[in-house]
Amino acid sequence: MKGPDNVTKVGTYRSIETMMNPKSVAVIGASNNPDKIGHIILQNYLDEGYSGKVYPINNKRDGDILGMKSYKSVKDVGAPIDLAVIAIPADAVPAVMRECGLAGVKSAIVVSGGFAEVGKTKLQDEMLAIARKYSIPIIGPNCLGVTDPKSRVNTMFLPSYKIDRPKIGGVSFASQSGAVGSSIFDLIAHEGFGLAKFISYGNAADIDEVDIIEYLANDKDTKVIVFYIEGVKRGREFFAAAKKASQAKPVVIIKGGITNEGAKAAHSHTASLAGSYEAYEAVFQQAGFAIAKDMQELLDYAKVFDTQPLTTGSRIAVITNGGGIGVIATDAIYQNGLTLATLTKESESKLRKVMPPIVNIRQPLDMAGDADDKRFGDALSVISADPNVDAIVVIALFQTPGADSRVAATISHYNGIINKPMVVVSPGGSYTEVHKNMLENTGVPVYSSPGAATRSLAALINYSKYRKGVL
Amino acid sequence: MKGPDNVTKVGTYRSIETMMNPKSVAVIGASNNPDKIGHIILQNYLDEGYSGKVYPINNKRDGDILGMKSYKSVKDVGAPIDLAVIAIPADAVPAVMRECGLAGVKSAIVVSGGFAEVGKTKLQDEMLAIARKYSIPIIGPNCLGVTDPKSRVNTMFLPSYKIDRPKIGGVSFASQSGAVGSSIFDLIAHEGFGLAKFISYGNAADIDEVDIIEYLANDKDTKVIVFYIEGVKRGREFFAAAKKASQAKPVVIIKGGITNEGAKAAHSHTASLAGSYEAYEAVFQQAGFAIAKDMQELLDYAKVFDTQPLTTGSRIAVITNGGGIGVIATDAIYQNGLTLATLTKESESKLRKVMPPIVNIRQPLDMAGDADDKRFGDALSVISADPNVDAIVVIALFQTPGADSRVAATISHYNGIINKPMVVVSPGGSYTEVHKNMLENTGVPVYSSPGAATRSLAALINYSKYRKGVL
Numbered sequence: 001m002k003g004p005d006n007v008t009k010v011g012t013y014r015s016i017e018t019m020m021n022p023k024s025v026a027v028i029g030a031s032n033n034p035d036k037i038g039h040i041i042l043q044n045y046l047d048e049g050y051s052g053k054v055y056p057i058n059n060k061r062d063g064d065i066l067g068m069k070s071y072k073s074v075k076d077v078g079a080p081i082d083l084a085v086i087a088i089p090a091d092a093v094p095a096v097m098r099e100c101g102l103a104g105v106k107s108a109i110v111v112s113g114g115f116a117e118v119g120k121t122k123l124q125d126e127m128l129a130i131a132r133k134y135s136i137p138i139i140g141p142n143c144l145g146v147t148d149p150k151s152r153v154n155t156m157f158l159p160s161y162k163i164d165r166p167k168i169g170g171v172s173f174a175s176q177s178g179a180v181g182s183s184i185f186d187l188i189a190h191e192g193f194g195l196a197k198f199i200s201y202g203n204a205a206d207i208d209e210v211d212i213i214e215y216l217a218n219d220k221d222t223k224v225i226v227f228y229i230e231g232v233k234r235g236r237e238f239f240a241a242a243k244k245a246s247q248a249k250p251v252v253i254i255k256g257g258i259t260n261e262g263a264k265a266a267h268s269h270t271a272s273l274a275g276s277y278e279a280y281e282a283v284f285q286q287a288g289f290a291i292a293k294d295m296q297e298l299l300d301y302a303k304v305f306d307t308q309p310l311t312t313g314s315r316i317a318v319i320t321n322g323g324g325i326g327v328i329a330t331d332a333i334y335q336n337g338l339t340l341a342t343l344t345k346e347s348e349s350k351l352r353k354v355m356p357p358i359v360n361i362r363q364p365l366d367m368a369g370d371a372d373d374k375r376f377g378d379a380l381s382v383i384s385a386d387p388n389v390d391a392i393v394v395i396a397l398f399q400t401p402g403a404d405s406r407v408a409a410t411i412s413h414y415n416g417i418i419n420k421p422m423v424v425v426s427p428g429g430s431y432t433e434v435h436k437n438m439l440e441n442t443g444v445p446v447y448s449s450p451g452a453a454t455r456s457l458a459a460l461i462n463y464s465k466y467r468k469g470v471l
Numbered sequence: 472m473k474g475p476d477n478v479t480k481v482g483t484y485r486s487i488e489t490m491m492n493p494k495s496v497a498v499i500g501a502s503n504n505p506d507k508i509g510h511i512i513l514q515n516y517l518d519e520g521y522s523g524k525v526y527p528i529n530n531k532r533d534g535d536i537l538g539m540k541s542y543k544s545v546k547d548v549g550a551p552i553d554l555a556v557i558a559i560p561a562d563a564v565p566a567v568m569r570e571c572g573l574a575g576v577k578s579a580i581v582v583s584g585g586f587a588e589v590g591k592t593k594l595q596d597e598m599l600a601i602a603r604k605y606s607i608p609i610i611g612p613n614c615l616g617v618t619d620p621k622s623r624v625n626t627m628f629l630p631s632y633k634i635d636r637p638k639i640g641g642v643s644f645a646s647q648s649g650a651v652g653s654s655i656f657d658l659i660a661h662e663g664f665g666l667a668k669f670i671s672y673g674n675a676a677d678i679d680e681v682d683i684i685e686y687l688a689n690d691k692d693t694k695v696i697v698f699y700i701e702g703v704k705r706g707r708e709f710f711a712a713a714k715k716a717s718q719a720k721p722v723v724i725i726k727g728g729i730t731n732e733g734a735k736a737a738h739s740h741t742a743s744l745a746g747s748y749e750a751y752e753a754v755f756q757q758a759g760f761a762i763a764k765d766m767q768e769l770l771d772y773a774k775v776f777d778t779q780p781l782t783t784g785s786r787i788a789v790i791t792n793g794g795g796i797g798v799i800a801t802d803a804i805y806q807n808g809l810t811l812a813t814l815t816k817e818s819e820s821k822l823r824k825v826m827p828p829i830v831n832i833r834q835p836l837d838m839a840g841d842a843d844d845k846r847f848g849d850a851l852s853v854i855s856a857d858p859n860v861d862a863i864v865v866i867a868l869f870q871t872p873g874a875d876s877r878v879a880a881t882i883s884h885y886n887g888i889i890n891k892p893m894v895v896v897s898p899g900g901s902y903t904e905v906h907k908n909m910l911e912n913t914g915v916p917v918y919s920s921p922g923a924a925t926r927s928l929a930a931l932i933n934y935s936k937y938r939k940g941v942l
Contacts, residue, residue, distance in 0.1 A: 035872075118829060162870050164900030179793020179840065182870040183898040187919070190900030230798060256795055261811055262802035265794075265835055294922030295799065295898060322650020323736075324727055327701060328766065331733035340732055358589060364736055369650065399633050399653040401506075427654040427766060429635030429661030448658070451765030 011137030011207035013215035018107045019139060020148045020197060022082030023052045026074050026105065028096055029087035030056030030065045037111065037157040038087040042066055047160060048152040055081065074103040081105045085145065085155045090114030093141070094127045101134025109155050110140035116203050117142050117268075128205050143202030144178045147185070149195055150221065156200070158182055169194010170223030171302050174212045176201060177256065180228045180295070187299055192440045193306065196221040210237045217245035224305040225251040226298060230266040232280075242287035250305040250463050253284055254292040288466035290459040297455065303445040304456040308421035310464035313390025315341040316457065318364035319379045320395035321371040321403055325425065326364035329393055329450035336458040340364065347386040354378040369397075373406035380410070384418040391421040391457055395450070398432045408435040412442040421460055423453040482608030482678035484686035489578045490610060491619045491668060493553030494523045497545050497576065499567055500558035501527030501536045508582065508628040509558040513537055518631060519623040526552065545574040552576045556616065556626045561585030564612070565598045572605025580626050581611035587674050588613050588739075599676050614673030615649045618656070620666055621692065627671070629653055640665010641694030642773050645683045647672060648727065651699045651766070658770055663911045664777065667692040681708045688716035695776040696722040697769060701737040703751075713758035721776040721934050724755055725763040759937035761930040768926065774916040775927040779892035781935035784861025786812040787928065789835035790850045791866035792842040792874055796896065797835035800864055800921035807929040811835065818857040825849040840868075844877035851881070855889040862892040862928055866921070869903045879906040883913040892931055894924040 025045065029038030038058070043066060045054050056065040059072045071077050074084060074096075084105045086093060090112050100108055108131065115124035124141065131138050139145060145155030149168045156163075163182060166189035173188065173195070175181030181200035188195055197219060199212055209232050216225045225245060232238045245251055257266030258277045284291050290305070292298040316338050320326040333340060340363045343351070351361045355375065359367055365383070367375050376396070383389055394411055396403055415422050424439055426432050427448040436446045447453035465471035496516065500509030509529070514537060516525050527536040530543045542548050545555060545567075555576045557564060561583050571579055579602065586595035595612065602609050610616060616626030620639045627634075634653060637660035644659065644666070646652030652671040659666055668690060670683055680703050687696045696716060703709045716722055728737030729748045755762050761776070763769040787809050791797040804811060811834045814822070822832045826846065830838055836854070838846050847867070854860055865882055867874055886893050895910055897903050898919045907917045918924035936942035 040872075114829070118831075157872075158870050159872060162874075162902045164902075175795070177793065177795020177798070179791075179868050179871075180795035180799070183793070183796065183868050183903075186870055186899040186903065190904075228795065230795070254799070256798035256802065258802040259805035261805055262798055265798045265801045268794075268831055268833065268837070294803070295796075295920040296923070320650075322648070322654070323739075324646070324648020324651035324699065324701070325654065325766075327648070327727035327733055327736045328651070328725070330736045331727065331729040332765070334730040334732055358585070360589075360739055362739065366739075397650055397654050399629050399657055400650075401511075401628075401630060403633075428657040431633045431635075432654075432657065433661075449766040452767070 008132065009206060010132050010135050011211055013211045013218060015107055015137030015207060016199070016211060016215040019083050019109060019146055020153060021151045022153065024055065024080060024082050025052060026055040026057050026077065026081045026084045027087070028057040028074065028084055030058050030070060032065050040157045040159065041085055041087055041155055044154040044156065044160065048154050050152040053079070073099050074105055075099050077103065082107065084108045086110045086112060087157060088112060090120065090123060090141070094123070094130055097127050097130045097136070100136060101130060105136060107137050109145040110138055111143055111145055111155060111157055113142040115141045124203065124205055131206065138206040139199070140202045141205060144181055144200035147198035156182065164189035166193060166195035170196055170221065170306050171226060172197040172216045172219065172222040172224070173226040174199040174201065174216065175228040176204065176230045177228060178202065184295065184298065191299060192437060193302065196223070204233065208233055210234050210241050213238070213241045213245050217241070217248050223249060224302050225249060226302050227251060227253045228256065229253065230256045239283050239287065242283065242289065246288040246466065250290060252290045252292055252298055252301045252305065254295065254298050255280055288463060290463055300447065300452045300456045301459045304421070304423060304460045307443040307445050308460060309419055310467060311390045311421055311461060312464045312468050312470055314338040314461050315388055315390045316393055317341040317343070317383045317386070317389040318393045318395065319367060319383060320364055321367050321369060321400050322395060322397045323366040325395050325397065325450060326366050329395060329425065329454065330364050332450045332454035336454050338454065338458055338461070341386070341389045343383070343386050344388055347382050350382045351379065369400045370402045371400070372402035373410045376407050377410045380414040384414060384420060389420065391461070393423055393425065393453055393457070395425045398426060398428055398435050405435065405438065408438045412439060412444055415442065415444045421457060423447060423457050425450050425453045479603065480677060481603050481606055482682055484682045484689060486578055486608030486678060487670070487682060487686040490554050490580060490617055491624060492622045493624065495526065495551060495553050496523060497526040497528050497548065497552045497555045498558070499528040499545065499555055501529050501541060503536055511628045511630065512556055512558055512626055515625040515627065515631065519625050521623040524550065544570050545576055546570050548574065553578065555579045557581045557583060558628060559583060561591065561594060561612070565594070565601055568598050568601045568607070571607055572601060576607060578608050580616040581609055582614055582616055582626060582628055584613040586612045595674065595676055602677065609677040610670070611673045612676060615652055615671035618669035627653065635660035637664060637666035640777070641667055641692065642697060642777050643668040643687045643690065643693040643695070644697040645670040645672065645687065646699040647675065647701045648699060649673065655766065655769065662770060663908060664773065667694070675704065679704055681705050681712050684709070684712045684716050688712070688719050694720060695773050696720060697773050698722060698724045699727065700724065701727045710754050710758065713754065713760065717759040717937065721761060722758070723761045723763055723769055723772045723776065725766065725769050726751055759934060761934055771918065771923045771927045772930045775892070775894060775931045778914040778916050779931060780890055781938060782861045782892055782932060783935045783939050783941055785809045785932050786859055786861045787864055788812040788814070788854045788857070788860040789864045789866065790838060790854060791835055792838050792840060792871050793866060793868045794837040796866045796868065796921060797837050800866060800896065800925065801835050803921045803925035807925045809925065809929055809932070812857070812860045814854070814857050815859055818853050821853045822850065840871045841873045842871070843873035844881040847878050848881045851885040855885060855891060860891065862932070864894055864896065864924055864928070866896045869897060869899055869906050876906065876909065879909045883910060883915055886913065886915045892928060894918060894928050896921050896924045
């Protein structure tokens with residue numbers, strides 16, 4: 001996996017900036033055949049409305065590709081090329097890389113597979129040596145490349161009808177694996193997150209985890225860094241970069257190859273040396289990362305970090321329109337090392353005045369199945385102002401007679417004006433989904449189970465303590 | 472919570488049968504006012520197309536209710552009444568229960584709240600004494616009652632536009648909590664499960680956990696029993712019934728009130744004495760129950776039990792069209808106490824013949840991102856026949872160029888013909904959802920993360936061992 005040792009590494013986090021905001025892109029392997037990867041990538045640039053210059057390159061073709069003038073080589077373009085996206089068979093890549101060097105191409109994303117991950121380390125090294133000779137930083141090979149919804153760059157060679165498109169937002173996601181990358185990209189879009197940057201970096205021949213974390217830590221559009229890694233090559237540098245990144249913004253991580261057998265699978269996947277997970281876990285913890293145990297947790301954690309303020313306190317108030325889920329939430333709070341808040345006497349007496357007599361003023365606050373927007377608002381108003389409350393779990397069951405769009409609007413309103421973290425639990429079907437979307441569009445994180453909501457809140461509190469130095 | 476001790480318990484599991492298949496139903500508290508619970512229940516019976524006789528009862532009204540002749544009392548009906556659904560203020564229930572007794576009503580579901588759960592134990596006991604005097608078994612009070620999509624009985628008083636409607640199927644769900652009940656009911660419908668019976672039993676004044684588990688164990692439409700409980704009143708009887716049920720069919724359980732604070736919340740919710748969770752856990756384990764740690768796990772487990780055959784073996788083969796998720800799945804397999812299968816030499820050589828050269832014939836089998844229906848079929852054909860394989864995890868990423876509806880159809884086909892458990896992992900957005908639905912409609916359980924899929928498979932294997940006496 002390592003490049004030839006006698007050649008200096010070219011790529012840095014600044015190279016990624018060039019790739020994310022190129023003024024001109026050459027798509028090498030561009031084709032009119034919709035089955036070809038180069039076709040899909042070129043089509044992406046057109047579909048996204050990318051405003052820079054695009055040059056289709058195909059050494060076997062004269063004439064237009066997708067209605068654009070094509071070239072047999074980057075050397076024929078005769079204009080500056082910021083980024084070459086290379087989507088041709090692996091064996092042909094070194095020669096093309098040389099042409100890129102001669103043409104003064106500034107950076108390259110090699111999406112082609114067939115290098116170190118299938119044992120062709122020499123081929124990968126050969127390509128790398130050429131790139132380094134011409135000072136071309138590389139992402140890849142064996143990757144999906146990058147997506148930036150803001151600059152409208154998208155090198156992902158997957159049919160666009162198969163993947164939902166995320167809106168512009170604050171979550172950036174980097175993945176060594178293209179499969180994990182594209183499926184989580186799809187989930188991010190489907191669950192309504194906003195995306196800042198997506199980076200699938202495959203074999204990491206040149207640009208690696210260290211460069212990526214430095215780039216995302218410095219990227220002003222990125223609020224939360226989400227990372228899937230299988231192995232890290234430059235351990236010490238990674239640790240330093242990780243700690244620095246964590247001081248700037250939260251990092252949520254999932255590692256593939258935690259078990260011995262998983263590590264073997266990772267090695268045959270991206271030629272990664274997964275190493276002992278204990279060592280990784282120690283690094284992640286010392287760097288203040290939120291460690292996700294599963295893909296769903298990765299998204300659950302990202303959601304709360306993307307939308308909610310930090311707090312080091314762990315006293316959680318629960319308000320609910322269904323008693324049983326309040327019970328489950330209470331269990332989940334204690335199982336995740338948090339505690340139920342004890343409201344002040346003042347809050348209790350205020351609540352007693354606004355709640356109907358049937359409501360027992362205690363924590364969790366079970367407002368009963370007929371709770372409407374007024375009752376949700378009254379409870380949120382009192383509880384959010386209580387100095388004994390650090391964060392709030394709102395259980396809004398939209399199956400109940402009183403819960404409707406006004407309840408969702410009320411929760412959104414309070415989410416906007418209070419400076420304490422709030423998470424919502426709303427399990428359910430179609431009617432609930434509509435209101436989940438309503439809430440998430442206004443920055444309220446919604447979960448379908450108390451466990452997921454509470455674990456995410458615990459991750460937020462844990463990170464807050466890390467940031468304040470109390471962990 | 473306990474009825475007056477000097478009166479014998481009336482309800483048994485056979486009483487529930489009467490309530491699920493009544494020839495005639497009286498809705499007490501029926502109303503033309505759509506805000507009234509009695510209105511919603513009556514409307515449900517009309518909407519569902521219930522074929523028995525329905526008698527609206529309202530003591531304040533002459534004339535029709537929802538176009539049907541109404542009566543001031545059940546005593547005025549002058550025809551047999553199998554079930555009375557009582558939806559009136561708590562204070563009025565004892566008198567109405569007496570009228571039911573005098574009219575020879577065979578069973579009653581008391582949906583009204585305002586009894587033991589708010590401290591009115593005497594009122595509940597008074598009602599219960601009358602019911603017992605007239606030998607009327609009761610579900611409730613403080614509950615949603617029952618739903619049976621086959622007999623079209625539905626006493627759930629929640630607006631039908633807020634809850635998805637499940638199709639007829641094999642999962643039965645009983646919940647002490649109405650809130651947990653209705654939200655999981657909604658999720659069951661939304662996730663495409665088929666429902667056999669739904670029972671929300673609230674304060675369990677008469678019919679309780681023991682009767683319900685006996686009923687569902689005996690119910691021939693129920694393949695899987697799913698249970699939310701807060702407390703059990705008749706511990707020894709419950710344990711005996713639980714063990715017996717588990718020998719007939721799988722039981723998935725989640726308990727509210729696991730922590731001390733959760734137990735307090737449960738007590739104020741349904742007046743349940745939650746007791747020590749360790750004791751409950753021991754009983755559940757000895758009874759072979761699958762214990763869900765969260766609401767989502769409850770559904771995850773139900774899905775695999777509802778659709779897949781049992782196996783006591785724990786050698787899992789993985790086939791995937793994305794390497795990274797194969798790595799995560801491998802980790803999940805070992806973290807859940809299972810192992811990757813070692814294929815026979817014969818299987819390996821067969822796979823080598825049908826897979827392209829780039830595919831490394833090992834476990835997990837990474838078939839590469841261009842795997843199509845043919846490749847999925849070839850892999851499933853060889854692996855399902857391998858004697859070293861006990862169960863299969865299929866990772867089908869529908870973002871990839873090769874994966875489409877034919878891949879889903881191929882997986883469905885093999886799910887139908889092989890006699891080993893199979894679970895599918897397909898994380899993604901809209902395009903994936905369509906194919907998830909395709910798969911689940913043919914009885915393939917689909918999960919959005921390797922963790923959920925593998926945990927569910929482990930629960931299935933654990934239960935299989937219990938059934939075979941090897942646990």
